[in-house]
C-alpha cells in the first residue's frame with residue numbers, strides 16, 4: 001500500500017510534508033530531499049528555502065489563528 | 071566465592087581516561103575485575119560514595135561524582151569502559167547509581183526554574199515551549215564561534231560536544247518504549263531522522279565523527295573524557311537519568327523539545343565559524359544538516375511529542391516543562407563556562423588538548 005502524502009500546517013511555523021512528493025524549484029528542477037519529513041518555509045525569511053531553518057521565530061512570524069489551517 | 075585460580079583472568083583494555091577522586095577510582099578498579107572477584111573494591115566504592123554524597127555542595131560541578139555517574143550509565147550504553155558486561159545490572163552499582171541520581175535530581179529540582187504551566191493541550195504546550203526557549207542565552211557562544219573562535223577553540227568546542235554528540239539521540243531513545251500512541255510515533259519520527267533514516271553514514275553521530283576527524287581529533291567515544299569539565303558530563307548524565315527512569319519520561323520529552331528548539335539557529339552560526347576558518351563541507355555538513363533537520367524536529371517535538379504527551383497524560387505536564395527548563399539551564403551553564411574561559415583567554419577544558427600544530431590541518 002502506498003500511503004498518500006500529507007502537508008500539515010504548524011502554528012506560527014512551517015508546513016511539514018510527509019510522503020512521496022516531488023518538490024520542484026522555479027525552473028521545474030527537483031530540489032534535493034534528504035529526509036522523510038521536511039519543513040517548508042512559509043514565513044519567507046529562511047536562508048535555505050524552500051526549507052524552513054527556524055528563522056521564523058526570530059522574526060516573530062504569526063499564522064492566522066482563525067484561518068482554516070492555523 | 072570463586073577462588074581467583076578458578077576464574078580465567080580476563081584482560082580488559084584500560085579506559086581512555088582516569089579517575090577524579092575516591093569514588094571513581096574504586097569504581098574503575100572494580101570494573102577492571104570480573105564481577106565475582108570485586109567484593110572488596112565494591113565495599114570501598116560504596117563507602118567512598120556515601121561520604122562523597124554527604125559532603126558534596128554542588129553535584130553538577132563535582133568531578134568525582136559526575137564521572138562516576140557517567141561511567142555507570144556507560145555500562146548501559148557501552149563504549150565507555152571495557153569490562154565484564156554483567157556489571158551493567160550489578161546490584162551494588164545499580165544502588166550506587168540510584169543514590170547519585172537521587173541527589174542529582176533533588177539538586178536540579180531545587181535550582182532549575184520551574185516555568186509556569188500552560189493548559190494541557192498540544193498547541194498550548196508547544197507555544198509555551200517555544201516561548202520558554204526563545205529566551206535562551208546560548209547564542210552568545212554561537213556568535214563567538216561564528217565570529218571570533220580560533221581553530222583551537224573550534225577543536226575544544228567539538229571535544230566538549232563529543233560527550234553527547236558521538237551518542238547523539240541515544241539518551242532520548244530510552245523513552246521510546248516508555249511512551250504510547252501519538253507521542254511515541256512522534257519520537258520515533260524524530261529519532262529515525264537522527265539515526266540517518268536507514269543510512270548509517272547519515273547518522274548524526276557518524277556525521278559528527280567525520281567533523282571531529284576533519285579537525286584532526288580522535289572520534290572514538292570517551293577519548294576526551296579527561297579533557298571535559300564536570301558540567302559537560304552533567305549535561306549528558308542529566309539526559310541519561312531522564313531517559314533511563316520511566317518515572318521521568320515527561321522530563322526527557324521536555325528536554326528533547328527544548329534541545330531541538332535551540333538548535334537550528336545556533337548550528338547556522340557554528341557552521342559559519344568553521345567556514346570562516348576555511349573548513350570545507352566534510353566538516354560543516356554536521357551543522358548544515360542540523361539547521362534543516364532541527365527546524366523539522368522542533369515542530370514535531372513541540373506539538374506532536376511534548377504537546378500530545380501532555381494531552382494524553384496531564385500529570386506529566388510539570389515534568390515536561392521542568393525537563394525543558396533543565397535543558398536550558400544546564401546547557402546554559404556549560405556554554406557559559408566555555409565562553410567565560412575563552413573571553414579570558416583560557417582553555418575551556420579541564421585538561422587542554424596537546425600536540426596540534428596549526429599548519430596543514432585543513
Ligand code: FES
Nearest residue numbers: 041042043052056
Ligand atoms: S517558516 Fe521557518 S524559516 Fe520560514
